[in-house]
Amino acid sequence: MAITISSKNPRPARMGLALKRSAGKAALWWCGAACLAVGAITGGQILAQIEGDRGIAPLANSQDIQVNGITVDVTAKTGAEARIAGWKQAQKEAWKKLGGPDMPIESIDAMVSSVVIGREQIGPKRYIATVGVIFDKAKAGQYVGAGAGTGPRSAPLLLIPVLDSGGVRQVFEVRGPWQRAWAEFQASSSPVDYVRPTGSGGESLILTAGQASRRSRLWWRSVLGQFNASDVVMPVARLERQWPGGPIKATFTARHGPDNTFLGSFTMQAATEEELPRMLEQAVVRVDGMYRDALSSGALDPDPSINAGGVALDRAFAELREKLMPKGDVSPPAAAPQPATEQTESAAPVIAEAVSVQFASPDAASVDSALAAVRGVPGAQGAAAVSLAIGGTSVMRVMMVGGGERLAAALRAQGWKVSGGGSALRISR
Template sequence: MATTISHKFRRLARTGSLKGAAGRKGLILGGVAAAALALAGGSALIAQIDGDRGIAPLVNSEDIQVNGIKVDVSDKTGADARLKAWKEAEKEAWKKLGGPDMPVESIDAMVSSVVIEHEQIGPHRYIASLGVIFDKAKAGQFVGGDGATVRSAPLLVIPVLYSGGVRQVFEVRGAWQRAWAEFQAAQSTIDYVRPAGAGGESLILTAGQPGRRSRLWWRNVLNQFDAADVIVPVARLERQWPGGPVKGTFTARYGPDNKFLSSFEMTAASEEQLPEMLDKAVQRVDGIYRGALDQGLLQPDPTITAGRLTLDRAFAELRDKLMPQGAPPPELLTPQPIPGAASESVAAGQVETVTVQFATPDAGAVDAALAAVRGVPGVSGAATVSLAIGGTSVMRVTAAGGVERLAAALKAQGWNVSASGSTLRISR
């Protein structure tokens, strides 16, 4: 775990200390999600989101950060060696950024904090791996002033970890998810959307999610996180023996089809060095995604962002290809009068907003219900507002003719329909 020290105030600020406020916030959000799931699916679903899981990501800073500075300094006391090592780390970090030659006092004045990745303090010696954060307002005039940077669209991050024969994302607090949560992404051209994994997020974003291909499902998931597409960094850890080396294979994937970009291997000599290896792996994976962005590979998938008009056009083209040439349209494609429905035309009916509840044992049930409702003549819009796989989901429908006409049309399709005011409940 990294420790951030602001040398201006001489105060320790462990990233772990932020977990108090973040943990309380996560507990409140988790409680709200648990209450909602209790109404939808009962105590069985509550048990699935109980427990300590999810790590809140660090807030991105616009300051300039340099990590991985190794120092080994001796002095009269351990405290003197520590301060001397910090000055050396600041000089080394400034040199890595390509800054001009300056007195150490001038460099120190631009440093906002020092990040302790790992340290050992002896009576006369200090050994550590440090990071240095420079205030962008002060240091930006000398380094990092390369003009505007083109950033990617918001990309949802699903960090999948294979360890001990088990796949996981947010089911427990994993080292791979922690590495992504602690990654300072402000200097990257990738706009990462990093969920905390608390509450109901652990039910939606699982290790099996990257294997789904349903565009309707992906669109609903991405809309919940205000993301345009998805990236899947995968880490596979293999331990040679207890306490021994840990071999890591890291793969960068992207998109709803889980497309492969690149992979590499790294090895940690022991469990103690595993967090450092994962931090370096995150930086390398970020480099892969940045390279893919430069090559134009990380454009949002059009099949996710396509509107209903594009989908209707695709269905029409498919229908034309499947129908025999010159054959009259089948009767099923022609809207037929619905028994019990009003005789006036759809256009003449009053447009109303109807809430539709439907059982969703799996993702296929979501697609089937949406397709059935959108196929009703007079429906101008249908979108899910609540997803509960294994329970009851909710969609909001804009339909001409109101709730009665929509109910009659769904009954004609073979659905079991019950109505209560402007709310319908449908099932097969």
């Protein structure tokens, strides 16, 4: 009995197979489209986190002493005479703010290098302005500023200005007014050595508001090593707006260290949005005063546990290695030196020394190669580039147990050419 199967009426089994194949192709197509969409969205999010104008470069720290925010209102016979009289009055008030001794205006004027005009209104017989006065450090430093005092200067402290506004905490994600106030702060007259990042590129991914809540010393040591800082300070500004364009109440808090230690706080208020920059400028000066007081009392000393994190990590790896090593058929002579080494290290610990290493860096790969070579040397701790010059000579800094001679010997064993000695080496291929 012959059975003829028409193409118009396919066998049910084959229909099911065709449907399965069609469904499988459709599922594969949709899966691929979903993966591409997820990849595009994820890649766009990662790119969006680092592109654009995110940071504000800090003002170059000059050796001059600057006082901002001096308001004058002077009348005279003409507008030009009122302007000159207003500048002299601003110089006198700025000198008084710095705590300088009583001196005639002619002597104060001789120490002024420039007057920075913020806003000014000149009338026929009246001058109203907000100005800043810059004093020459060479002339005025003996009377005021950091050079006049005998107090100590702080270690390099990484500055992370956190802004809390509208329920969102941010640092460098956008160009915020709090970061701008710190970028425009003239820190040369302060005994606190602020390390102010620009916030551009990958810095906006590392230095976030969540970084302040981290407690890991190893993580902090890695972050601080990238900026060549010894510790961290975190001034926090919390803004509360009563209504759009209305009064702004602000709470400022000074915090310090990897444990986010509270040092002090105060509140201020601005009547309008236009007064917000001036309020933040005054707040920066007050927060800097809190850090100065903490420095004088010893509360701003670097946390020793940050640098001790590497020792703790080496000790943890040694304990883990000892636990994982097989203890079956191990001969006593081979096992005996391990406790002796531990006793020797505990009895006479070796101090790590700072070594500066110069290396040629024609491209990014050469930088990675040099860093990997130094970090692979036993006893090398915290190797980080402190000066990058693509196409020239870069510099890295490393804490080396045994000093530069031991580091030089280990790099020669890896095939590097090493010149120099002591705490300054130069390596090349």
